[in-house]
Amino acid sequence: MTVRSTGRDSSAADRPAPPRPRETRVLTVSNQKGGVGKTTTAVNLAAALADQGLRVLLIDTDPQGNASTALNVDHRAEMPSIYDVLVDGTPIADVVQPCPDVAHLWCVPATIDLAGAEIELVSLVARESRMARALEAWQVARNEAGEERIDYVIIDCPPSLGLLTVNAFVAAQEVLIPIQCEYYALEGLSQLLSNIDLIRTHLNPRLHVSTILLTMYDGRTRLSAQVADEVRTHFPEQVLQTTVPRSVRVSEAPSFGQTVITYDPQSTGARCYQDAAAEIARRAVPLEEDS
Ligand SMILES: Nc1ncnc2c1ncn2[C@@H]1O[C@H](COP(=O)(O)OP(=O)(O)OP(=O)(O)O)[C@@H](O)[C@H]1O
Ligand SMILES: [Mg+2]
Numbered sequence: 206m207t208v209r210s211t212g213r214d215s216s217a218a219d220r221p222a223p224p225r226p227r228e229t230r231v232l233t234v235s236n237q238k239g240g241v242g243k244t245t246t247a248v249n250l251a252a253a254l255a256d257q258g259l260r261v262l263l264i265d266t267d268p269q270g271n272a273s274t275a276l277n278v279d280h281r282a283e284m285p286s287i288y289d290v291l292v293d294g295t296p297i298a299d300v301v302q303p304c305p306d307v308a309h310l311w312c313v314p315a316t317i318d319l320a321g322a323e324i325e326l327v328s329l330v331a332r333e334s335r336m337a338r339a340l341e342a343w344q345v346a347r348n349e350a351g352e353e354r355i356d357y358v359i360i361d362c363p364p365s366l367g368l369l370t371v372n373a374f375v376a377a378q379e380v381l382i383p384i385q386c387e388y389y390a391l392e393g394l395s396q397l398l399s400n401i402d403l404i405r406t407h408l409n410p411r412l413h414v415s416t417i418l419l420t421m422y423d424g425r426t427r428l429s430a431q432v433a434d435e436v437r438t439h440f441p442e443q444v445l446q447t448t449v450p451r452s453v454r455v456s457e458a459p460s461f462g463q464t465v466i467t468y469d470p471q472s473t474g475a476r477c478y479q480d481a482a483a484e485i486a487r488r489a490v491p492l493e494e495d496s
Pocket of ligand 2 (some may be wrong): 245
């Protein structure tokens with residue numbers, strides 16, 4: 206079954222539909238290192254999961270708004286956005302937009318206003334858990350309105366460990382860390398892991414690193430293979446089998462306001478993100494086991 210609304214041939218059609226998780230899985234895509242593939246991973250996994258029939262919400266928490274751009278969701282400065290949710294307590298229902306190119310995929314956009322939110326949040330009540338509360342309230346409201354439950358919430362984080370990322374950590378159960386296969390890949394990782402430990406101890410006991418995805422893998426270099434080996438040795442449970450290679454199609458899709466899943470569904474990059482999404486979905490406790 207294909208669910209995409211673009212009318213292109215879908216490679217999702219030749220895949221078994223992934224199981225719906227027993228409860229909404231909230232994954233935050235984080236790494237304080239810049240440019241490692243967080244946004245690319247967040248939007249392509251979101252689109253791949255939605256393309257396979259699951260209901261997905263992507264929350265953009267990066268003032269750069271790159272995830273909103275890739276999903277072709279309006280995020281001009283005057284648009285209601287995650288800023289209004291975090292700073293003014295606006296309900297998610299008032300800011301969420303459907304992704305125009307992928308059925309079952311919604312986006313809470315980020316606008317440039319969010320750049321000031323790190324500072325504005327400092328003086329607010331429950332500053333670390335404002336996203337968690339908003340997400341919880343939205344899910345309760347959907348349920349009461351008889352709307353279908355969301356299967357996946359994917360949060361794209363900025364490259365920092367400030368209050369925006371802390372809000373994402375408090376709202377999520379799972380952290381997905383993209384690691385770029387290059388020399389300094391593991392630098393800063395211990396700081397990220399110790400921040401996650403702090404959040405688990407003080408604010409969100411369910412939080413854990415469930416998934417690591419190796420990105421921008423270059424099979425021609427020894428370095429990529431060495432980094433991949435090292436990460437797999439340290440995190441044998443978390444690293445996905447699928448690695449995402451460097452791919453021109455992946456990098457050019459956002460300039461067309463698209464994910465690679467809709468831009469070129471048969472490309473290697475699209476297939477890798479579809480495989481990664483299927484691996485992630487298989488790790489969930491399926492709905493059928495909840496009896
Ligand atoms: N598999 C890939 N192949 C080629 N280019 C890629 C791939 N993944 C990401 N890129 C490119 O690398 C750059 C950084 O990727 P991306 O924006 O996803 O990283 P990020 O971690 O979200 O960055 P930031 O820290 O600024 O938020 C982008 O130009 C993106 O198009
Ligand atoms: Mg990004």
